[in-house]
Amino acid sequence: MSYKGKFRVWRGDSEGGELKDYEVEVNEGEVVLDVIHRLQATQTPDMAVRWNCKAGKCGSCSAEINGMPKLMCMCRMNTFEEDEVVTVTPMRTFPVIKDLVTDVSFNYQKAREIPAFKPPADVKPGEYRMQQVDVERSQEFRKCIECFLCQDTCHVIRDHEENKESFSGPRFLMRIAELDMHPLDAADRQHAAQEQHGLGFCNITKCCTEVCPEHIKITDNALIPMKERVADRKYDPLVWLGNKIRRRPA
Amino acid sequence: MTELERHSYDVVVIGAGGAGLRAAIEAREQGKRTAIICKSLFGKAHTVMAEGGAAAAMGNVNSKDNWQVHFGDTMRGGKFLNNWRMAELHAQEAPDRVWELETYGALFDRTPDGRISQRNFGGHTYPRLAHVGDRTGLELIRTLQQKIVSLQQEDFEATGDYEANLKVYAECTITELMKDGEAVSGAFGYWRESGRFILFDAPAVILATGGVGKSFKVTSNSWEYTGDGHALAMRAGATLINMEFIQFHPTGMVWPPSVKGILVTESVRGDGGVLKNSEGKRFMFEYVPDVFRAQYADTEEEADRWYKDADNNRRPPELLPRDEVARAINSEVKAGRGTPHGGVFLDVSTRLPAEEITRRLPSMHHQFKELADVDITKEPMEVGPTCHYVMGGVEVDPDTASSVVPGLFAAGEVAGGMHGSNRLGGNSLSDLLVFGRRAGMGASTYVDSLQERPKIDEADVDTAATEALAPFELEGGENPYSIHQELQQSMNDLVGIIRKEEEMEQALGRLAEFRGRIAKMTVEGHRQFNPGWHLALDLRNMLTVSECVAKAALLRQESRGGHTRDDFPGMNAEWRKKLLVCKLESDGSVDVTEEQQIPMRPDLLELFELDELSKYLTEEELPAK
Structure with a gap:
């Protein structure tokens, strides 16, 4: 069941680099990450790659396999023909550090810019009561393993570096939706979603949903409902009137 | 002199899993400038792999549960070798630590009346594990990560700098602790990205580095689990206890080879899954040891009734503590009754409707489908033991998490004692929270008590760099x-x-x-x-x-x-009555000595029946009749 697989892996750093060809053993039941590890152990000991759990739970080993954003640990070798060249490149949206490792600090910056969960003022720890159906919407988004593949694939930033400043990307717009749908969150999130995090940039092409290894329906369940919530408030005559006659506290 | 980047903090936490993050939150809330150092990216620590839940006697599902019952279960699970004071603190404080997570934004699964739902697990008398499907560890790490961010946001409001009082140094490895005489004075390491050296000058260091599983071939642990904290502690002069006790989780994947060892959550059994050998027999009934006979069913009928009526039936033997189940599986395979790939069958497909399985065990369903091409709603899984957890670790004071080295603290898997000879499932996530917080408090109190800040010896820095x-x-x-x-x-x-x-x-x-x-x-x-x-x-x-x-x-x-x-x-x-204590000799070799256990406090002894105690304790240790 073992064969010599053909791999083409991007090697280099922030200064530049190139695709290099390797022939490496592939065994039954293996995933791309196994083969990358074998390369490291036998031919390229200094090849940089991030990984942790090897079970699709930590979201560390994100890369592009034949151009598709994927987790290397969840990409099985039997999805390729034996003579097919498997090309592995780093995520394109983020700056390369070395080989398959990219600088994903953009994501941590954006995470910081979203105000945290605001606990309800009058409910003590231990007294939180929420119904399962009400927590399920946010729970879906909390399945996110922060692999940042949705961020990588989103064309708003993939092809437009200049948008990074004003667009937080699907992962963090979904985080805002998660907090907005949290049954007990006491903060107002809708204005900021639009004005500070660039919800309006998203034109619901669903690329993020397609690459999500957790199969979260990012577009349908987070981004579109969030757009609707923002729109309702923006264009609802009562809300509009309320905002006009009652000054919101600072 | 070695060229390096230098930072100064009150408290340095090594490790950013559950214990490390909870410790850092506490230290920062006690007003200490705190650094968190981790080998991976922030939010990727091994805690994400925990599936089943966090054990806490909240009594939401069965109101008979309380800390005394949880304490008893923990001691039984560890075969009474546990540090009883740690087990006591853990059982008492776990509910508050779980409720606290809700104020940080965690969303656990709910009971019909809106409380945190709790599930059954091996060795726990009542449904006790707060959970989110089978991805509880992810919820825990993300919640703590987001709490750290919220504290950074507070600091930003106050100072204009997110990292004024709490900073994460991600992809950074500590290779040596620094000392000033007997006391800890800092930590030396390198940035993984650049390979450049970095030095932290700090009077208190909290180890929260997890376990040692990467020393074993078949393991559920990630590459980070290389026993860094254990070894750093020893090189700094601290002691380790209980290192002979390694938990082999009974159910790891056995096929395909590349995923051998990856964890299959105990929730599968907690929710009704059964273990069968190649002859189709539910073999666990043959393996109930004497000490547990009173609590476990001896027929399939009674075991199955327990899921519906736990008060009037005894538990299924599939839910014995992990050590028992792992040994049983090992014996079945050795006796030639294993599966084609050398495990046994774990079947939930004939026990629950498909939609129930995908709702309760979504990540197991996903994991088997994607990695092994097995649909667990239709066919059984093949499973076998995998190295999962080390009970042993740094010998600590139960209340403050301090090691024998002044200024050096440890919490979570790297600390020893709490779980005795065997940890119950679900007691790890609660351990992280309880003792993470205590380590943060212990370190803060220690820093406050210092008259003078310990200094870094530059010669030690040069030695660390050379090594x-x-x-x-x-x-x-x-x-x-x-x-x-x-x-x-x-x-x-x-x-x-x-x-x-x-x-x-x-x-x-x-x-x-x-x-x-x-x-x-x-x-x-x-x-x-x-x-x-x-x-x-x-x-x-x-x-x-x-x-x-x-x-x-x-x-x-x-x-x-x-x-x-x-x-x-x-x-x-x-x-x-004996603990084996490991210490490093000056030539780098390991010396092991015996140490006597401190006898259990009488009021805690009274929580057990004399009959049960007599199975574990010597005649002299038993309370007078």
């Missing part, structure tokens, strides 16, 4: 990957789930040989993000902890929890 670069110096030596593979194979084969004297002696011989080979390794390439170099440095730690495990295991002449001796099959009450 870290040593693998680049030699040419033509062995590659660290191959030594690592041999080390894992040796530990798996010779100090694994069933142990024999001659095999352990053989293991010690090999470990001595690895020590020589590791000193002569060669690393290729340069210092920038070089996994070969990183492994070379981690190997040193793996070797030290492996030596502790093998030496302590050889000395303990009994079988208890995560230590099974083929040549000493029974439990021995005299050995229960």
Whole structure:
């Protein structure tokens, strides 16, 4: 069941680099990450790659396999023909550090810019009561393993570096939706979603949903409902009137 | 003098899993400037792998539950070798720690009346595990990560700098602790990305580095689990206890080979899954040990009734503590009743409707579908034991988490004592929260008590730098990957789930040989993000902890929890009173000595029936009738 697989892996750093060809053993039941590890152990000991759990739970080993954003640990070798060249490149949206490792600090910056969960003022720890159906919407988004593949694939930033400043990307717009749908969150999130995090940039092409290894329906369940919530408030005559006659506290 | 980046903090936390993050939150809330250092990116720590839940006697599902019952279950699970004070604090404080997570934004699954739902698990008398499907660890780490961010946002409001009082140094490895006389004075390490050195000047260091599983071949642990904290503590003069006790989780994946060892959550059994051998027999009924006979069903009918009516039936034997189940599976496979790939069958497909399985066990469904092409709603899984957790760790004071070295604290898996000879499922996530917080408090109190700040000795910094670069110096030596593979194979084969004297002696011989080979390794390439170099440095730690495990295991002449001796099959009450303490000698070798356990407080002893105590304690230890 073992064969010599053909791999083409991007090697280099922030200064530049190139695709290099390797022939490496592939065994039954293996995933791309196994083969990358074998390369490291036998031919390229200094090849940089991030990984942790090897079970699709930590979201560390994100890369592009034949151009598709994927987790290397969840990409099985039997999805390729034996003579097919498997090309592995780093995520394109983020700056390369070395080989398959990219600088994903953009994501941590954006995470910081979203105000945290605001606990309800009058409910003590231990007294939180929420119904399962009400927590399920946010729970879906909390399945996110922060692999940042949705961020990588989103064309708003993939092809437009200049948008990074004003667009937080699907992962963090979904985080805002998660907090907005949290049954007990006491903060107002809708204005900021639009004005500070660039919800309006998203034109619901669903690329993020397609690459999500957790199969979260990012577009349908987070981004579109969030757009609707923002729109309702923006264009609802009562809300509009309320905002006009009652000054919101600072 | 070594060129390096320098930082000064009140408290440095090494490790960013549950224990590390909870410790850092506490230290920062106590007003201490705190650094968190982790080998991976922030939010990727091994805690994400925890599936089942966090055990806390909240009594939401069965109101009979309380801390006393949880304490009793924990002691029983650890075969009474546990540090009883830690088990007591843990059982008492776990509910508050779980409720606190809700104020940070965690969203646990709910009961019909809107409280946190709780599930059954091995060794727990009542449904006790707060959970989110089978991805509880992810919820825990993300919640704590987001709490850290919220504290940084507060600091930003106050100072204009997110990192004024709490900063995460991600992809940074600590290779040595610094000391001023007896006391800790800081930590030395390198950035993984650039290979550049970094020095933290700090009077208190909290170790929260997790476990040692990467010394074994078949393991559920990630690459980070190289026993760094265990080894750092020893090199700094601290002691380790209980290192002979390694938990082999009974259900790891056995096929395909590349995923061998990856965890299959105990929730599968908690929610109704059963274990069968190749003859289709539910074999666990044959393996209920005497000490547990009163609590476990002896017929399939009674076991099945328990899921609906737990008050009037005894528990299914599939829910025995992990050590019992792992040994049973091992025996079935050895007796020739294993599956084609050398495990046993774990079946939930005939026990629950498909939609129920995908709702309760979504990530297991996903994992088997994607990695093994198995649909667990239609067919059984193949499972076998996998190295999962080390009960042993740094010997700490239960209340403050302080080691014997002033200024050095430990919490979570790297600390020893809490779980005795075997940890119950669900007690790890609660352990992280309870003792993470206590370590944060202990470190803060210690810093406040200091008259003078301990200083870094520059000569020690130079030595640490030279040692870290040593693998680049030699040419033509062995590659660290191959030594690592041999080390894992040796530990798996010779100090694994069933142990024999001659095999352990053989293991010690090999470990001595690895020590020589590791000193002569060669690393290729340069210092920038070089996994070969990183492994070379981690190997040193793996070797030290492996030596502790093998030496302590050889000395303990009994079988208890995560230590099974083929040549000493029974439990021995005299050995229960003894802890094996590992210390590093000046020549780098491991010395193991016996230490007496502190007898359990009388009011805690009273929580057990005399009958049960007499199975574990010596005649003199038993309370007067």
